[in-house]
Amino acid sequence: MKAIPLMMTIAARTGFGLLSALAIVPAAIGQPADPRAERGLQVITTLSDGAGQPVLDALRRDMPAFGDAVLTYALGDVFGSDALDIRTRQLAVVAAFAAQGNLPYLKIHAGYALNNGVKPQELLDIALVTTVTAGFPRAIDAAQALREVFAQRGIALPLAKN
Incomplete structure (x- = not known):
């Protein structure tokens, strides 16, 4: 061939x-x-x-x-390192992009996180933690970006209480 x-x-x-x-x-x-x-x-x-x-x-x-x-x-x-499992790594990456205000990459990695077992509520909690680590404006931007990711995936807000 x-x-x-x-x-x-x-x-x-x-x-x-x-x-x-x-x-x-x-x-x-x-x-x-x-x-x-x-x-x-x-x-x-x-x-x-x-x-x-x-x-x-x-x-x-x-x-x-x-x-x-x-x-x-x-x-x-x-x-590709096995030091962190994929869920933990994706949560860390989403948190970093939220704190940086890097919304395009936050959206991509939030989708990857959802693909690999991260729950929508966990991503929303990352946005909430961002209020402490990077301030409310970055956290609000992160929440808006997550809203877009959720809408694309048919995840309705507000999330149902578990």
Whole structure:
């Protein structure tokens, strides 16, 4: 099988774009693959519930060195570490983005958190804690961002009391 059809097959099987498939093609054709890249792809598959990550694919296409750094370091090394379970890591990431006021990434990672067992109430509690760590304006922004994520997923507010 030639390289391009093989890459397309891998892309189709993994649910990732063609560029993301490039990280695992060497293993498929008998060459050693980068284990950090493979771990990064596994992480994004788990986080996104198999949907992939278009921003990562675009980075790897348009700025390969930067995209590969995200794949190998941020996803493969940091997010791929087993020191924290995925739920705890996603709660920490959402809290950090809430405190920074980085709403686009908060939304992405809130979705990943929901994909991996974090409850909507836990995310709302992160927004509440943000009032203490970063102030009410950042907390209100985080709550608004979570409202958008919940609406996209059909999660009605106010949440039912458990």
